[in-house]
Amino acid sequence: MTEAPAPSAPTDGSRLSRRGVERLDLLLLTIEALDLNGGEAMVWTSQQMGLQAQFPNRVELWKRRCHNPLRRTTRRDQLDPVDAESLICLVCAMADRLYPLLHQLLSSREPEQLTQQRWQLFHERLRDLIEERMNQRREAVVRLLTMEPAGSLHRELISTLAFCAGPGGIDRLRATLLDPTP
Amino acid sequence: MLKTTYQYEQTAARLVVEGFPDLSAGHSNEAIGILSSWRLQLVGAPELEGTRDHLEALMGAVMPYARHRLSGVQRRFGQESGFVSIAPDQANHRLELRSSREGVEPLQLKLDDAELADLVRCLDRLRLDSRVKLTWTFPEDRPLKRQEIVDRVPLQKRLGPPLLAGVALACTIATAWLVPLPHETKESSPVPAPVEKPETQSDR
Numbered sequence: 001m002t003e004a005p006a007p008s009a010p011t012d013g014s015r016l017s018r019r020g021v022e023r024l025d026l027l028l029l030t031i032e033a034l035d036l037n038g039g040e041a042m043v044w045t046s047q048q049m050g051l052q053a054q055f056p057n058r059v060e061l062w063k064r065r066c067h068n069p070l071r072r073t074t075r076r077d078q079l080d081p082v083d084a085e086s087l088i089c090l091v092c093a094m095a096d097r098l099y100p101l102l103h104q105l106l107s108s109r110e111p112e113q114l115t116q117q118r119w120q121l122f123h124e125r126l127r128d129l130i131e132e133r134m135n136q137r138r139e140a141v142v143r144l145l146t147m148e149p150a151g152s153l154h155r156e157l158i159s160t161l162a163f164c165a166g167p168g169g170i171d172r173l174r175a176t177l178l179d180p181t182p
Numbered sequence: 183m184l185k186t187t188y189q190y191e192q193t194a195a196r197l198v199v200e201g202f203p204d205l206s207a208g209h210s211n212e213a214i215g216i217l218s219s220w221r222l223q224l225v226g227a228p229e230l231e232g233t234r235d236h237l238e239a240l241m242g243a244v245m246p247y248a249r250h251r252l253s254g255v256q257r258r259f260g261q262e263s264g265f266v267s268i269a270p271d272q273a274n275h276r277l278e279l280r281s282s283r284e285g286v287e288p289l290q291l292k293l294d295d296a297e298l299a300d301l302v303r304c305l306d307r308l309r310l311d312s313r314v315k316l317t318w319t320f321p322e323d324r325p326l327k328r329q330e331i332v333d334r335v336p337l338q339k340r341l342g343p344p345l346l347a348g349v350a351l352a353c354t355i356a357t358a359w360l361v362p363l364p365h366e367t368k369e370s371s372p373v374p375a376p377v378e379k380p381e382t383q384s385d386r
Contacts, residue, residue, distance in 0.1 A: 107297075
């Protein structure tokens with residue numbers, strides 16, 4: 001199990017940029033698209049990791065995720081670095097839990113038709129979640145929904161989860177989310 | 183002294199390391215302070231084995247590659263003349279291993295995303311294993327420099343918008359230059375009639 005960040009979180013005080021927060025929330029949305037019971041599983045996993053203080057229930061978790069400016073309901077203040085670190089650890093722990101699914105989607109050794117069906121199901125679920133949660137008046141959300149081929153972005157999200165699964169992925173994911181905006 | 187063996191498995195990859203505790207450094211019996219050999223088994227590929235130098239080269243190429251891959255930067259890692267290098271190969275990854283023995287052709291392995299993720303996870307477990315007291319020499323995971331991020335965008339896409347803006351501006355200036363300015367016409371205004379001053383009492 002991925003461990004929770006220590007109280008003196010190794011974030012060196014760096015705040016995630018707007019794009020970093022958007023990407024982090026999109027990864028959590030991807031996890032929900034993979035796992036139908038993803039919302040509950042996130043709360044349960046956060047409790048297993050000792051993150052009750054940050055996310056005691058689904059509402060608190062939702063509040064943190066609302067820092068994403070692309071959401072229907074957004075919060076204007078910046079995401080606290082400790083909360084961001086907790087969300088990063090949560091993503092890595094959930095990716096670890098869902099790793100067999102991620103592997104199936106990315107593997108070229110799986111039967112072609114079965115892989116296509118799995119991807120199709122994932123595309124539909126993610127699209128539904130984006131439509132349900134995100135503000136469709138935002139140009140970035142419209143781009144997410146109309147992107148052709150949608151598969152390239154979705155594959156990028158799945159491979160990101162696969163490469164940051166487990167405790168070893170925390171540093172990699174944090175560094176990626178702190179990348180400067182081009 | 184007993185040889186200690188640890189195994190790290192992840193779906194399509196299995197990494198086995200063997201070694202001894204470095205008693206001079208005060209290691210316990212179950213620790214590995216001196217790596218004697220390692221073996222890597224990937225499904226559908228020949229078994230790889232080598233010494234600590236080879237494992238360090240593998241770690242030094244694969245870990246930064248995975249880090250950069252997450253940021254969308256796809257380039258080769260590992261020196262041309264080194265033991266290991268990894269580079270993107272269309273949608274897959276090409277892992278090239280060179281033997282230290284002379285006359286042995288380099289081995290090329292084609293990995294898909296799932297196999298690479300398996301390998302990365304095995305290496306992650308090894309480097310995070312507190313029983314393996316080895317120090318690895320690969321760069322720490324840090325945010326990339328802006329230039330590296332910018333370089334991933336194709337030149338055409340990067341230069342397109344400013345070039346288009348420049349052309350649009352030039353067209354606007356040229357059009358404005360060609361359109362003749364309206365001539366200023368001076369209308370002759372009538373000479374104002376002299377105003378008769380009414381006489382006041384003080385004038386008298």
